[in-house]
Amino acid sequence: MTKRLVRVMNTAxxxxxxxxxxxxxxxxxxLPALEASVAAGxxxxxxxxxxxxxxxxxxxxxxxFDMMDAFRATTGPAANLQTLARGVNVVGLxxxxxxxxxxxxxxxxxxxxxxIRNFDxxxxxxxxxxxxxxxxEAGLRHEVVIALMELPPGCEGAHTPEFYMQTxxxxxxxxxxxxxxxxxxxSGTAVPSKVYETIRLARRRLGPDVHIRLHTxxxxxxxxxxxxxxxxxxxxxIDLAMAPVSGGTSQPDFxxxxxxxxxxxxxxxxxxxxxxxxxxxxxxxxxxxxxMRSYFLPPEAxxxxxxxxxxxxxxxxxxxxxxxxxxxxxxxxxxxxxxxMSEVVKKGGFGSSVTPVSQxxxxxxxxxVVLGPWKRIAEGYGKMVLGYFGKTPVPPDPDVVALASAQxxxxxxxxxxREINDADPAKGIETAKRLLVENALPVTDESIxxxxxxxxxGIAFLQGERPDxxxxxxxxxxxxxAAPTPAARPGAAAPAAGAAPSAFxxxxxxxxxxxxxxxxxxTIDGREVEYAIRESSARGAGEGGATATAEKPAAPxxxxxxxxxxxxxxxxxxxxxxxxxxxxxxxxLVLEALKMxxxxxxxxxxxxxxVLVAASQSIASGDGLVEIAP
Numbered sequence: 177m178t179k180r181l182v183r184v185m186n187t188a189x190x191x192x193x194x195x196x197x198x199x200x201x202x203x204x205x206x207l208p209a210l211e212a213s214v215a216a217g218x219x220x221x222x223x224x225x226x227x228x229x230x231x232x233x234x235x236x237x238x239x240x241f242d243m244m245d246a247f248r249a250t251t252g253p254a255a256n257l258q259t260l261a262r263g264v265n266v267v268g269l270x271x272x273x274x275x276x277x278x279x280x281x282x283x284x285x286x287x288x289x290x291x292i293r294n295f296d297x298x299x300x301x302x303x304x305x306x307x308x309x310x311x312x313e314a315g316l317r318h319e320v321v322i323a324l325m326e327l328p329p330g331c332e333g334a335h336t337p338e339f340y341m342q343t344x345x346x347x348x349x350x351x352x353x354x355x356x357x358x359x360x361x362x363s364g365t366a367v368p369s370k371v372y373e374t375i376r377l378a379r380r381r382l383g384p385d386v387h388i389r390l391h392t393x394x395x396x397x398x399x400x401x402x403x404x405x406x407x408x409x410x411x412x413x414i415d416l417a418m419a420p421v422s423g424g425t426s427q428p429d430f431x432x433x434x435x436x437x438x439x440x441x442x443x444x445x446x447x448x449x450x451x452x453x454x455x456x457x458x459x460x461x462x463x464x465x466x467x468m469r470s471y472f473l474p475p476e477a478x479x480x481x482x483x484x485x486x487x488x489x490x491x492x493x494x495x496x497x498x499x500x501x502x503x504x505x506x507x508x509x510x511x512x513x514x515x516x517m518s519e520v521v522k523k524g525g526f527g528s529s530v531t532p533v534s535q536x537x538x539x540x541x542x543x544x545v546v547l548g549p550w551k552r553i554a555e556g557y558g559k560m561v562l563g564y565f566g567k568t569p570v571p572p573d574p575d576v577v578a579l580a581s582a583q584x585x586x587x588x589x590x591x592x593x594r595e596i597n598d599a600d601p602a603k604g605i606e607t608a609k610r611l612l613v614e615n616a617l618p619v620t621d622e623s624i625x626x627x628x629x630x631x632x633x634g635i636a637f638l639q640g641e642r643p644d645x646x647x648x649x650x651x652x653x654x655x656x657x658a659a660p661t662p663a664a665r666p667g668a669a670a671p672a673a674g675a676a677p678s679a680f681x682x683x684x685x686x687x688x689x690x691x692x693x694x695x696x697x698x699t700i701d702g703r704e705v706e707y708a709i710r711e712s713s714a715r716g717a718g719e720g721g722a723t724a725t726a727e728k729p730a731a732p733x734x735x736x737x738x739x740x741x742x743x744x745x746x747x748x749x750x751x752x753x754x755x756x757x758x759x760x761x762x763x764x765l766v767l768e769a770l771k772m773x774x775x776x777x778x779x780x781x782x783x784x785x786x787v788l789v790a791a792s793q794s795i796a797s798g799d800g801l802v803e804i805a806p
Contacts, residue, residue, distance in 0.1 A: 181445040182437075183220065183389070183413035184430065184452065185258065186213055188464065189247070190222035192421030195393065195491035196477040198499050199231035200646045201468075203243045209464035210250050213418065216456035219446040222415070223247045223289065225259030226531065227492060229267035233630055233637045235645030241287045241622050248288030256290045256447055258319070261311075262531060263296035263303035264594050268629035271565065273597040273604040276628045277307050281314035283625055295321030295360055297533035298525075300566030301346040302592050308352040319389075320347055320354040323528035324374070325488045326365040328518040334526040334569035335366075337373040344378060356387035361402070362490035362530035364393035372405040379410035389413035392427070393491040397480040399428045400436045407442055416444070419461045420468050424478040425491030430457050472647040474498060487517035488529040489538065497538055499647065504744035504769065505796065509545055516541035523576045524561055525568025536560050546797070547742055553580045555773065563589045564596065603628070611635060632749075736785040736805035739776060740798050745769025747793045752802065756784045764802050767795070782806045 189210060193201045213221070224244050232238040247257060264271045266280040284292060292311045296303035304320060311318040322343050327335050340359070347354070359374060371390065378388055390406035391414075392399045403414045415427050422429035434444055434454045443451045477495045489497075501507040520540045527533040539554035558580035559565060561572035567590070577588060589596070597603050608627040612619045617638050627634040748768040752758060758778040765787075767774040785803040789795060 178441060179443050179451075180407075180441050181449055181451065182407060182442050183387075183447060184218070184444050185220040185222060185256075185389075185413065185415045186218045186418065186430075187222045187391075187415045187427050188213070188418040188421050190224055190226065190228050190260065191415070191492060192417040192426045194227050194231075194496070195426035196421045196424070196473065196495060197471055197647070198235075198496040199226075199228045199492075200235045201471065202236050202646060203238060203246050205467050205471075206464070207246060207250050209418075209460060209467050210247065212460035212463040213457075214251050214255070216460040217446055217450060217452040219254070219448055220256040221247070221251060221258065223257040223259060225261055225267050225284075225292070227496065228260075230630055230633075233626065234633060235643070237642040237644060239622075239626075241283070244284070244287040244289060256317075257288060258291040258293055259284060259289050261292050261294045261307065263294060263307050264597065265532060266307065266629070270603075270631075271593055271597055272628060273600070274306060274594060275605045276603070276608075276625065277594075278310045278314075279605065279621060279625050279628075281307075281310040281316060283621055285314045285316055286621075289316065291317040291319055291355070293319040293321060293358055293360075295323050295358075295530065296566065297323055297530045298527045298560075298566045298568055299323055299343045300593075301343070301350050301352070302594070303566050304347065305350050305352045306594055308354060312353040317355040318353060319356045319358050320352065321358045321360045322347075323530055324359055324361040324366040324371070325363050325528050325530075326367055326370070326485060327526060328486050328488070328521055331522055331526070335528075337370055337377055339569065340374045341377050341381065344381060356389065357382070358389050358391055359406070360530065361390070361392040362492065362528070362534065363484060363488035364395040364397075364399055364402075364491065365485050365488045365529075366392065366402060368398060368401040368405040371402045372409045375406050375409035375411050387412045389415070391415045393425060394423050394428050395425050395481055395489070395491045395494065396484045397482075400433060403428070403433060404436065418457065418464055420465050420473065424480065425476070425494050430454070431461075470648045472649055474502075481514075483511075483514050487514045487541075488521065488534075489514060489517065490530055490534045493531065493534045493538065500769075504794075506546075506744055509542075512545045513538065513541045516544045520544065520557070523573035524557065525572035526570050527560060527568050532556060532565070533560060542743075550576070550579060552742070553583045555584065555775075558584045559586070562586055563591075564593060566593050612638075615639065736782065736803040737780060738788075738800040739764060739779060739802045739804065740800055741767065741776075741795050742797065743767070743769045743774060744797045745774065745795060747789050747791055747795060747801075748773060750787060750789070750791055752784050752787065754784055754786055758782065758784060758804065765789070776801060778802075778804060780804060780806060 189206055193199050224240060229240045232240045232243055251257065261267060261280065264277065266272055266277055294304060294308055294311060299322060308318050308320055322340050324340065325335055375388060375390065382388070388411050390403060390411050392402050406414065416430045416433050417427040419429055430444065431454060437444070445451045474495055476498050498507060498510055501510055517537050520537050521529065524537065529537060536554060536556040540557040543552045543554050544550060560568065561577050561580050581587060601607065605624055605628070608624045609619055611627055612623055615635055617623060623638055626638065630637070745767040747765060749766040751763045751765055758764070758781065760778055760781045762778045764776045764778055767776060782804040785805045787802055788800045
């Protein structure tokens with residue numbers, strides 16, 4: 177039997193991390209597994225980009241450029257190291273101006289990358305054109321993407337083989353240079369028969385020499401069938417992960433795909449045209465499992481979700497959202513939000529459910545569940561239906577467009593998103609330089625890009641504010657059956673031998689929390705934090721105890737109207753202070769919830785009597801934020 181070699185990219189160290197751990201993995205913990213993967217025969221790795229870029233700054237206390245340097249040093253000079261970019265968004269939290277898009281390509285070359293896979297969730301070729309040219313001109317390989325998904329049942333109008341071929345023709349007509357093409361299904365919902373027909377048509381159009389590959393996820397349970405369909409249609413390569421970050425919300429495991437292809441003429445190999453030995457992959461997976469042993473593995477990350485075909489949620493976003501809902505104490509709402517996504521997709525213009533559109537869908541579905549159907553248009557979703565991120569595959573629902581226009585105070589547009597960004601004084605290299613100088617920070621290409629991509633969070637990182645958001649399992653103390661006792665000093669938490677267990681279910685404010693206590697570290701619903709227990713100086717007003725001396729936000733006076741939080745989240749910025757005069761609609765503060773920046777505006781004109789929260793404070797739905805007296 178003549179063997180046909182299938183080129184494999186190992187996605188474990190980027191998409192695997194994002195799909196399973198919300199991208200929150202420290203470099204030192206995975207480098208041994210990366211080294212073992214090289215020894216197993218892999219030559220093509222996904223090494224960064226996507227949410228893995230910002231997660232290192234926001235949660236892992238690391239610089240993404242340092243991570244890329246370490247990745248290259250571990251794999252050696254010959255490996256094909258690939259990152260993921262979102263067209264005009266590149267790897268930022270927002271879409272970028274032309275000069276930042278150019279800087280992205282130049283920096284990723286500088287820090288050892290080989291290939292950039294470049295996608296646009298709306299399949300708007302305008303968003304791929306300039307970014308693709310900058311990638312190519314920087315000396316990188318450009319893998320251009322056509323984004324796939326299956327529409328919810330009962331929908332039609334896009335996401336057919338014919339629609340994907342129209343996108344391919346638009347790419348070819350534009351003339352954007354590319355070295356390979358990827359059909360990327362972030363939600364894993366594309367029907368295998370459509371995958372087959374799409375790639376069959378693409379192969380016929382592109383000829384035998386263009387490298388075509390499929391990327392999918394196991395979230396809907398059909399990834400192996402989709403990969404087999406793609407190979408039978410003429411694809412050259414597929415993306416696979418390794419345990420413990422394979423299957424479920426991630427890509428299928430290398431060993432699983434190897435097993436599925438046994439008895440066929442397909443073999444899984446590398447870019448040196450060598451077959452990868454499955455036994456050596458199993459050995460590398462053992463190293464990987466050991467390195468990840470202390471990380472919290474959310475149960476939904478390893479499961480197939482039957483509702484995903486109705487509400488296409490990418491694996492890389494699903495666990496990030498469930499973890500944030502755990503943090504906010506709202507995880508019980510997740511099934512309702514997933515169900516609500518179906519209507520949001522139907523009315524949103526059928527953008528592919530991949531970052532940032534997948535997050536727009538989820539945010540709007542969350543608003544519809546928590547606040548009531550279409551009561552609050554999420555900013556990203558609203559801007560999408562209004563055209564600020566590009567042209568959606570089909571026109572969005574006109575009533576939703578009207579709501580978005582009224583609530584966001586924006587008119588619909590057909591302008592090129594990059595032109596809008598270039599005209600925005602808040603974006604671009606010069607703006608980033610000014611912010612760096614104002615904060616007495618070094619001005620380098622790297623620092624400019626960090627600030628452009630992450631805004632004030634980039635400034636905070638460069639100033640040394642590096643919160644620990646890695647979710648690890650708290651190690652049990654040496655005496656397994658131990659409970660904490662009052663510590664002699666702040667920061668110490670000593671377990672007492674022979675006491676009660678160190679794992680608890682705590683009911684607080686109507687919510688349940690799973691808590692385990694270790695040596696100075698606690699795990700709360702999978703999120704690791706430091707803790708200390710000490711004698712309290714405040715024993716209650718009736719006992720004459722001293723009150724806490726820590727500085728607190730003001731208490732409500734009762735003389736004004738309370739502005740309350742509609743969603744659980746964290747206070748990002750406070751725009752007013754006590755005594756300020758505000759008009760109805762003025763911005764009071766900005767909350768952050770589920771990757772959204774939520775503006776809280778004054779419901780009436782008056783004077784600010786008290787600000788009841790502080791920056792970075794976590795708040796629950798219904799908490800008072802600001803008190804305004806008419």
